[in-house]
Amino acid sequence: MDSAEQVSESFTKALPKVELHAHLSGSISRQCLHEIWKNKKSKDPNFPVEDPLVLMPAGKVDYTLQTFFQVFSKLIYQLCNDLEILAYATNSVLEDFHSDGVRYLELRTIPRASPNTNITREEYLTTVLDTISTFKSRTGKQMSVFLILALDRGNTTATEAQEIIDLAISNKPRGVVGVDLCGNPTQGDVTIYRDAFARAKAHGLGLTLHFAETPASGARDELAALLSFQPDRLGHVIHVPDDVKAEIVKRGLGLELCMSCNVHAKLIDGGFWITILGPGGMRIARLLCVQMMWASFVALSRMSICLLPSISGLIVLSW
Numbered sequence: 001m002d003s004a005e006q007v008s009e010s011f012t013k014a015l016p017k018v019e020l021h022a023h024l025s026g027s028i029s030r031q032c033l034h035e036i037w038k039n040k041k042s043k044d045p046n047f048p049v050e051d052p053l054v055l056m057p058a059g060k061v062d063y064t065l066q067t068f069f070q071v072f073s074k075l076i077y078q079l080c081n082d083l084e085i086l087a088y089a090t091n092s093v094l095e096d097f098h099s100d101g102v103r104y105l106e107l108r109t110i111p112r113a114s115p116n117t118n119i120t121r122e123e124y125l126t127t128v129l130d131t132i133s134t135f136k137s138r139t140g141k142q143m144s145v146f147l148i149l150a151l152d153r154g155n156t157t158a159t160e161a162q163e164i165i166d167l168a169i170s171n172k173p174r175g176v177v178g179v180d181l182c183g184n185p186t187q188g189d190v191t192i193y194r195d196a197f198a199r200a201k202a203h204g205l206g207l208t209l210h211f212a213e214t215p216a217s218g219a220r221d222e223l224a225a226l227l228s229f230q231p232d233r234l235g236h237v238i239h240v241p242d243d244v245k246a247e248i249v250k251r252g253l254g255l256e257l258c259m260s261c262n263v264h265a266k267l268i269d270g271g272f273w274i275t276i277l278g279p280g281g282m283r284i285a286r287l288l289c290v291q292m293m294w295a296s297f298v299a300l301s302r303m304s305i306c307l308l309p310s311i312s313g314l315i316v317l318s319w
């Protein structure tokens with residue numbers, strides 16, 4: 001290998017990668033959504049959802065925070081509304097990460113109950129975990145897969161949050177490693193989840209939080225409340241006042257870049273905050289999941305990219 005050669009797409013694909021911030025329903029490919037749609041449409045010609053490939057043709061990436069969350073409620077959740085399809089979509093997501101060269105994956109999902117189709121939270125979770133198990137037995141030890149259960153701010157009540165934490169605790173032996181707070185950052189009061197997250201941490205689960213994604217969710221009160229939950233990692237981390245940045249650095253928290261939102265859809269108004277390389281900055285390894293972006297932004301040489309995985313292994317295990 002010529003270590004000075006610039007990074008190419010095939011090189012980064014072949015490189016073993018760590019993915020720490022991937023929402024299950026947000027990782028289903030357009031093609032897979034189209035297949036699900038085609039199947040539903042063939043069974044019911046009146047199925048009232050438009051073809052995902054027409055709504056989102058290849059290459060269309062023009063989301064804003066106003067339109068982004070509707071893609072889930074108006075399209076993806078209408079398509080993935082039974083357990084068989086959930087298993088199909090989950091398997092497709094795992095196959096895609098695997099063929100992209102991901103070798104350590106922490107997938108996150110909100111275990112959604114669907115009263116209309118009589119699906120309970122537990123059935124949702126069991127289906128995802130069973131699909132992961134089947135995938136792992138089929139592919140051997142090529143990709144480690146763990147699950148993070150997410151609360152949906154603005155939609156998950158404090159009582160429901162405790163139910164999700166119960167599920168996370170009881171499914172630790174099956175590979176649930178942590179809990180997350182996600183959802184539309186302009187909605188909800190995050191303080192209602194304090195007790196639920198405290199219980200999750202007391203049971204040894206890792207805690208990651210969507211943090212300062214928008215100016216609205218970058219208010220000091222909210223950031224202070226989120227930091228008081230003692231998170232291990234933070235996602236997005238865009239609209240952060242300087243004193244809060246200093247606190248994050250002091251605590252050595254891991255930063256997760258969301259590849260699809262922050263890189264692909266460029267939902268980074270306000271600028272993505274990466275001080276990891278600065279003197280006294282955060283532990284460098286957290287950057288592994290952003291190596292693709294890094295490579296294209298600063299045209300790192302192959303050798304510098306190759307140095308990252310060895311450092312990162314430590315951090316992945318450090319929930």
Ligand SMILES: CNc1ncnc2c1ncn2[C@@H]1O[C@H](COP(=O)(O)O)[C@@H](O)[C@H]1O
Pocket residue numbers: 023024025026068072108109110111150152182183184185210213258261267
């Ligand atoms: C701008 N980026 C983001 N910020 C916050 N939450 C996000 C997100 N992208 C996705 N989600 C959350 O993940 C759910 C989909 O996956 P699951 O159905 O759980 O597998 C969405 O409903 C949303 O709540």
